[in-house]
Amino acid sequence: xxxxxxxxxxxxxxxxxxxxxxxxxxxxxxxxxxxxxxxxxxxxxxxxxxxxxxxxxxxxxxxxxxxxxxxxxxxxxxxxxxxxxxxxxxxxxxxxxxxxxxxxxxxxxxxxxxxxxxxxxxxxxxxxxxxxxxxxxxxxxxxxxxxxxxxxxxxxxxxxxxxxxxxxxxxxxxxxxxxxxxxxxxxxxxxxxxxxxxxxxxxxxxxxxxxxxxxxxxxxxxxxxxxxxxxxxxxxxxxxxxxxxxxxxxxxxxxxxxxxxxxxxxxxxxxxxxxxxxxxxxxxxxxxxxxxxxxxxxxxxxxxxxxxx
Numbered sequence: 001x002x003x004x005x006x007x008x009x010x011x012x013x014x015x016x017x018x019x020x021x022x023x024x025x026x027x028x029x030x031x032x033x034x035x036x037x038x039x040x041x042x043x044x045x046x047x048x049x050x051x052x053x054x055x056x057x058x059x060x061x062x063x064x065x066x067x068x069x070x071x072x073x074x075x076x077x078x079x080x081x082x083x084x085x086x087x088x089x090x091x092x093x094x095x096x097x098x099x100x101x102x103x104x105x106x107x108x109x110x111x112x113x114x115x116x117x118x119x120x121x122x123x124x125x126x127x128x129x130x131x132x133x134x135x136x137x138x139x140x141x142x143x144x145x146x147x148x149x150x151x152x153x154x155x156x157x158x159x160x161x162x163x164x165x166x167x168x169x170x171x172x173x174x175x176x177x178x179x180x181x182x183x184x185x186x187x188x189x190x191x192x193x194x195x196x197x198x199x200x201x202x203x204x205x206x207x208x209x210x211x212x213x214x215x216x217x218x219x220x221x222x223x224x225x226x227x228x229x230x231x232x233x234x235x236x237x238x239x240x241x242x243x244x245x246x247x248x249x250x251x252x253x254x255x256x257x258x259x260x261x262x263x264x265x266x267x268x269x270x271x272x273x274x275x276x277x278x279x280x281x282x283x284x285x286x287x288x289x290x291x292x293x294x295x296x297x298x299x300x301x302x303x304x305x306x307x308x309x
Contacts, residue, residue: 001041002027003290004034004056006048007065015065015279019044022287042290051077061085061293063286066277067092067144070197070224073308085289085299087282088143096144096194096275097151100220103246103268104136104152104190107218129189131156137188139204140195140223141167141174142309144275148192160184164200185212190220196309197224205229210236216243222274225251230260237266248274 003026005016016030034040040056046065053062054077064072064086072084106112110126117124134157138149141163153159153171161169162184166176175184185191191213195201205221205228213219219242221228228247236242246268247261253272261267289299303309 001058002029002034002036002039003042003044004029004031004037004040006031006043006045006052009046009065011279015283018279018283019286022283023290026290042293044286045072047071048075050075053078053082061290061299063087063289063299065282065286067142067275068196068224069303069309073305080305083293083299083302084305085302087277087285088301089278089282089285090147091278091281092275093144093147095278096222097148099248099274100138100148100192100222101151101155103220104157104192104218105155107190107244107246108134132158134158134189135160135187136190136192137162137184138192138194140193141169142194142196145192145194146172148194157190158187160188182212185209186214188213188217190218192220193223193227195223195227196307197226198308202226203229205233207232207235210241213241215241218242218244218246220246220248222248225249225253233267234260234264237264242266244268246270248272 005019005028007015020028029035038057041058042061042063043053043056043059044063044065053059053075059079059082062072062082062084067086067088069084069086072078108128110128113126136152136157137160138145139162141149141161145161146169149159149161149169149172159171160173160175162175162181164176167174175181193205195204205219210232233245237245244266248270249272255261255269261269292299
C-alpha cells in the first residue's frame with residue numbers, strides 16, 4: 001500500500017523530499033505520478049479538487065498538510081467513513097503568535113503614524129493606551145489561538161479568548177458560547193479571528209459583530225477569507241467603528257489586483273504568511289500520524305466530521 005502526496009505549493013518538491021526522508025519505509029508518490037491508485041491507502045493533501053478523494057477506493061486516512069481542514073471539508077463528496085487529521089506544529093503556532101503580536105503592537109504604539117510623520121518631517125508625540133488597560137481577544141482557542149493569546153498576555157495586554165466550549169488558559173480570560181461572545185466583544189480593542197471555518201462561523205466578521213466592539217477597534221483576520229463580510233468591513237472602517245483591519249487570508253488567493261482591499265487606507269494586506277507550514281518539522285509530525293495509523297491507533301489531531309475541527 002502506498003501514500004499519495006497532493007500539493008500545489010511552490011515548495012512541494014521540498015515537502016516530498018522531507019516526507020520520504022521521515023518515512024523511508026513508505027512508498028510516497030506525488031500526484032499526478034501515482035502508478036496505481038488502487039494501492040493508495042493514505043493521502044497527504046492540500047486543496048484537492050472536488051470529488052478527488054472519493055475516487056481512491058482503498059483510502060483509510062486523510063492528512064491535511066496544514067492546520068486547516070476546510071479545504072477538505074469543502075468537498076461534499078469526501079468519504080465520510082475515512083478519518084481526517086490535521087497538522088499541529090508548535091513552530092506554526094509560534095509564527096502565528098509572532099505575526100499577531102507584531103500587528104497588535106504596531107497599531108497599539110501608532111508606529112504607522114510616526115512613519116507617516118517622518119515622511120513630512122513632523123516631530124509630534126502620541127501617547128498610547130497602557131497595554132494593561134488594553135484588551136486583546138482571540139476568537140478560536142485551538143493550538144494557534146491559545147499560543148497567540150498566551151503571547152499577548154506575556155506582552156502585558158489584558159488577554160482574552162473566546163471559544164465554542166469553555167477552556168482554561170493561564171493568564172488568559174476565557175469566554176465561551178453565545179453569551180460569552182457578546183460580553184468579550186464589548187471590551188476588545190484588538191480582535192483576532194483564528195476560528196475554524198464552519199457553517200456556524202461563515203461570515204462571522206459582520207456588521208453585528210463590529211457594532212459590538214468599542215469604537216476604533218482593530219481587527220485581525222488570520223483564519224479564512226470566508227469569515228469576513230467585505231461590505232460590512234468597508235462600512236465599519238469608513239464610519240470609524242473600526243480603525244484598522246489586518247487581513248492575511250482571502251476568499252480568492254492571490255488577492256485580485258483590482259480588489260478594494262489593496263487601496264483602502266485602513267486595511268493592511270499580507271499574502272497569507274501569518275503561519276506558514278514548516279516542512280521540516282511538519283514532515284516528522286505527519287510521519288508519526290502515519291505510524292499511529294499503521295499501528296491501529298487514532299492519529300493525533302483527528303477532527304470531527306460533525307464540527308469540522
